[in-house]
Amino acid sequence: MATTHHNLVGLARVSTDTQDLQLQLDALTDAGCGRIFQEKVSTRSKDRPGLAAALDYLRPEAGDTLCVWKLDRLGRSVKDVLTIAEDLHEHGIGVRILTGTLAGSYHPTGEGKFFFTMMAAFAELERHMIHQRTMAGLQAARAQGRLGGRPTVMDADTLAAAQARRAKGQTPTQIAKALGVSRATIYRHLTDESA
Incomplete structure (x- = not known):
């Protein structure tokens, strides 16, 4: 030194x-x-x-x-x-x-x-140990029938409600507030549906 x-x-x-x-x-x-x-x-x-x-x-x-x-x-x-x-x-x-x-x-x-x-x-x-633990955790979750990743806030019912509100002329901000989700989520899912 x-x-x-x-x-x-x-x-x-x-x-x-x-x-x-x-x-x-x-x-x-x-x-x-x-x-x-x-x-x-x-x-x-x-x-x-x-x-x-x-x-x-x-x-x-x-x-x-x-x-x-x-x-x-x-x-x-x-x-x-x-x-x-x-x-x-x-x-x-x-x-x-x-x-x-x-x-x-x-x-x-x-x-x-x-x-x-x-x-x-x-x-x-x-980094290697973290990666190994993550992969082992995902494998264990899959074995129990669960998928890894962040859970979605837009299930089929919420998406249907968002589409119905959009059809009535509500803005994405109004829809997001009514359904308790973010505007970004509304934009992402409604854009995906129209694409």
């Missing part, structure tokens, strides 16, 4: 408003981060404004490295961390982890490349 840190860009993250970023901010400042992005993001939110801003700011040509206090601050799940690590690798951005089991600096070249290679391997393994 290289000890040169080039230009460190920090990312501090907590999951709730009651948690404090100060410990992470102090550690990132002490590590020499010239710029630190912050976010307070619920574990259920997919929106990561601090991470997005940091990734936009990072410049591979300048040798920038994304710095986090601990690996779990990079992502909320193994899948998140793997996806972010793959993205950093593809863009030639290094990552530095200040504390924890994987503390160190990793760059997409040299010795640090092993870290990214392992992350990519874990990501591939996780």
Whole structure:
């Protein structure tokens, strides 16, 4: 692992408003981060404004490295961390982890490349396992006479009611509201019928 840190860009993250970023901010400042992005993001939110801003700011040509206090601050799940690590690798951005089991600096070249290679391997393994579980679940459902996929909201009776309302001159918005389905569903099914 290289000890040169080039230009460190920090990312501090907590999951709730009651948690404090100060410990992470102090550690990132002490590590020499010239710029630190912050976010307070619920574990259920997919929106990561601090991470997005940091990734936009990072410049591979300048040798920038994304710095986090601990690996779990990079992502909320193994899948998140793997996806972010793959993205950093593809863009030639290094990552530095200040504390924890994987503390160190990793760059997409040299010795640090092993870290990214392992992350990519874990990501591939996780995708394969998810695919296998999905296929097994679908096969089990078919064996019980069920089909996979999202259930339709437009059964034959609902479609007949929609067609009758359309024939009476009701708009798709009125039909959707009356039947308790989305306008897009009405448009899709009525267009399919007329085609």
